[in-house]
Amino acid sequence: MADTSDRANSLSIDAPADATIDPFFDQDDPVLSTAPESRVWKKFRSHGSAVFGGILVAFFVVIALLAPILPIADPIATDWGAVRQAPSWAHPLGTDEIGRDVLSRMVWGAQASLLAGVVSVAIAVTLGVPLGIIAGYFGGWTDAVISRCTEALLAAPFLILAIALAAFLGPSLTNAMIAIGISATPIFIRLTRGQVLSVKAEDYVEGAQAIGLSTPRILTRYIFPNVFPPVLVQATLTIATAIIAEASLSFLGLGQQPPAPSWGSMLNTAKNFLTQAPWMALWPGIAIFLVVLGFNLLGDGLRDALDPRET
Amino acid sequence: MLTFILRRLLIAIPTIILITIFVFALQHLLPGDPILTMAGEERDPDVIAFLREKYRLNDPIPIQYLAWIGNVLQGDLGISWRTNQPVLELIGEKLPVTLQLALMAILFAIVIGVPTGVLSAVKKGTPIDYAANVVALSGLSIPNFWLGIMLILLVSVQWQLLPASGYVPLSEDPVRSLTTMIMPAFVLGTALAATLMRHTRSAMLGVLKSDYVRTARAKGLLERSVILKHALRNALTPIVTLTALLFGELIAGAVLTEQIFTIPGFGKLIVDAVFNRDYAVVQGVVLVTAVGFILMNLLADVLYFLLNPRLRQQ
Numbered sequence: 001m002a003d004t005s006d007r008a009n010s011l012s013i014d015a016p017a018d019a020t021i022d023p024f025f026d027q028d029d030p031v032l033s034t035a036p037e038s039r040v041w042k043k044f045r046s047h048g049s050a051v052f053g054g055i056l057v058a059f060f061v062v063i064a065l066l067a068p069i070l071p072i073a074d075p076i077a078t079d080w081g082a083v084r085q086a087p088s089w090a091h092p093l094g095t096d097e098i099g100r101d102v103l104s105r106m107v108w109g110a111q112a113s114l115l116a117g118v119v120s121v122a123i124a125v126t127l128g129v130p131l132g133i134i135a136g137y138f139g140g141w142t143d144a145v146i147s148r149c150t151e152a153l154l155a156a157p158f159l160i161l162a163i164a165l166a167a168f169l170g171p172s173l174t175n176a177m178i179a180i181g182i183s184a185t186p187i188f189i190r191l192t193r194g195q196v197l198s199v200k201a202e203d204y205v206e207g208a209q210a211i212g213l214s215t216p217r218i219l220t221r222y223i224f225p226n227v228f229p230p231v232l233v234q235a236t237l238t239i240a241t242a243i244i245a246e247a248s249l250s251f252l253g254l255g256q257q258p259p260a261p262s263w264g265s266m267l268n269t270a271k272n273f274l275t276q277a278p279w280m281a282l283w284p285g286i287a288i289f290l291v292v293l294g295f296n297l298l299g300d301g302l303r304d305a306l307d308p309r310e311t
Numbered sequence: 312m313l314t315f316i317l318r319r320l321l322i323a324i325p326t327i328i329l330i331t332i333f334v335f336a337l338q339h340l341l342p343g344d345p346i347l348t349m350a351g352e353e354r355d356p357d358v359i360a361f362l363r364e365k366y367r368l369n370d371p372i373p374i375q376y377l378a379w380i381g382n383v384l385q386g387d388l389g390i391s392w393r394t395n396q397p398v399l400e401l402i403g404e405k406l407p408v409t410l411q412l413a414l415m416a417i418l419f420a421i422v423i424g425v426p427t428g429v430l431s432a433v434k435k436g437t438p439i440d441y442a443a444n445v446v447a448l449s450g451l452s453i454p455n456f457w458l459g460i461m462l463i464l465l466v467s468v469q470w471q472l473l474p475a476s477g478y479v480p481l482s483e484d485p486v487r488s489l490t491t492m493i494m495p496a497f498v499l500g501t502a503l504a505a506t507l508m509r510h511t512r513s514a515m516l517g518v519l520k521s522d523y524v525r526t527a528r529a530k531g532l533l534e535r536s537v538i539l540k541h542a543l544r545n546a547l548t549p550i551v552t553l554t555a556l557l558f559g560e561l562i563a564g565a566v567l568t569e570q571i572f573t574i575p576g577f578g579k580l581i582v583d584a585v586f587n588r589d590y591a592v593v594q595g596v597v598l599v600t601a602v603g604f605i606l607m608n609l610l611a612d613v614l615y616f617l618l619n620p621r622l623r624q625q
Binding site: 148149151152153155156157158159160161163164165166167168240244247248251252253254267270271274275278281282284285288289292293296297300 | 325326327329330333337338448449451452453454456457458460461463464468559560562563564566567570571581582585586590593596597600601602604605608
C-alpha cells in the first residue's frame, strides 16, 4: 500500500533518485554502518557533485564564522547619502533602501540562515530520534501513541505548521527556529522508528537480548549506530529545507526582525524596489539557492556513500 | 474495494481527532489574554466576565474542547475577529482561487517533470541525463518566492509580457484568468516538477530492467512502444500517488506564491490572519488543510489500489 512512510520523504525537498530504490517500499531497509569509514570516504570523494556541495557549504560556513572580522561595513549602519546605489567599488553589491551595505548584510545574513538551518534541525533530531527509538524498540501502546501523533503532525503541511506555530509563538528568529524544528520532528521520528524496527529483528540484537544485556546498552551499542547514517543523511537534506523555511518565514515577516539582517527579510524589502534597485533582490536569492543546493548535493552524496547497496 | 476505503477511513479518524486537539491547543500557546484585548482599554470587569462566559473560558479545558469540536462538526469554525465573517465562509471564498493555482501548477509539473524523467531514464548516463538532473536539483534548491520575484522582474517589468499580480476569476474572463495565473502556477510547479522528474526517472529505471520489458524488446517491438506503452504505464503508478500526496505541499507553497503575486487566495488568507492576530482564521485554515491533506492521502491510496491490478485481485 502507499503507506505513509514515504511522506517523510516528500516533506524533505528531496526524493530518492537511486535507480534501484522503489520510493514507496524501500524506506525501512537497514543501512549498515559497518562499512569501513575509509570506503565511505572514498565513495564520497569520487562523487564530484557531493564534493562540490561540501565546498559550497564550507564556503558559507567560513563566511558566516568570519563575519565579525571581515573588513566590511556595519550591516545596520544607515547612510542617507547612499540610498539604493548600484554596485560600485565602495559597495560591491550595492546599497539598500536606507543606504546599508548589501554585501555586509549578505555576510551577516549567512549567519542567520545557517544558524536557523542547523539549530532547527538539531531540535528536530534531539526530539525525533529518541521518540523514534522508543516507539520502534518498545512497540505496544507507546508506539501507537507516538505514531498517531506523528501522523497528525505530518498531516499539516510543513510550512503551514511552521507559520501557524511562529504566529502563535510571536515573530523572532528564535521562535522561527523552534517552529521549524517542531515541524520537522515527525520526519525524524518516522525515519528512526522504521530503522529501529528493521534492526530490532536482526540476529545480533536478539543475541544481545538473549545474553541479558541491559536495554540502555542494547540501544546505545546496537540500535543507535544503525540508526545514525540515515539520520545523518536526512538531517543534511532537512537543513536545506529548514534554510528555505527560515527564509520563507523571514520573507513573510515571521523570522528575523529588522534591523538584523537575514536573506529572507532582505528579499521581502527588495520586492518593493524591484524596478529601482533590482540588485537588492538578486544577491539574497542567489545565496539561498547556493547554500541550499550545497546541502542537497552533500546529502545526496552522503546517502550514496553510506548506502552499502550502491556500488 | 468498499471495505478497503472504509478501513482506510477508520484509520484516519484517530489522526483527525489528534489534529483537532493540536489545533485547539494552539490557542493556549498564545502569550497574553485575548479577552483583555477584546475588552478594550477600560477593561471593565463586567465586560471581561461577560466575555469569559460568552467564550466559555471559565469551563475546564476538556469541556472547552468538546464545545469547540461540537461547533466544528456543525461547520462552525468560529468568526473572524477582524472581518466578523464566519471562518468557513472566508475559507470557501478563498479556496477556489488556490485550487485553480494548485491545479495549474500540477499541470505544469506533470508536463515538465514526467517527460524529462522518462527521457533521463532512457538516456541514463548521457549528457542529457546529467543536464536533466542538474536542472531538477536546481529546481528543488531555488526558493520559489525568489523565482517569482525574478520572473516578475524579467517577464512583467522588462518584457511586459504578463501581468505581475492580481487575480481574475475563471468565470469572469477565462483568458485573462489563465494569463494572470500562468506565472504563479509555473513558480509553484517548479519544485513539484523537479520531484516528479526524479521519481519518474527512478521508477522508469526500475521498470526498464524488468523481465517483461526485456520480453517486449525480444518480441521486436519498437523501442518507442516498449517505453511508452509497457514501461511508462507501470512506472506511472507511484507517480500518480505521489502527485496526490504532494498536493498538501502545493497548498503550503501557495502561501508564498500568493504573497508575491498578490493573489487573494487561501495562502494570503492565513498570512493576513497571522498578522492581524485573527487566530480563529489561523486555526480554521490549519484544520481545513490538515483534513484536506488526510483526504488526499486517502485518495492516493485508493488511486494506488485502482491502478495496481495485483492489489485489486486480492
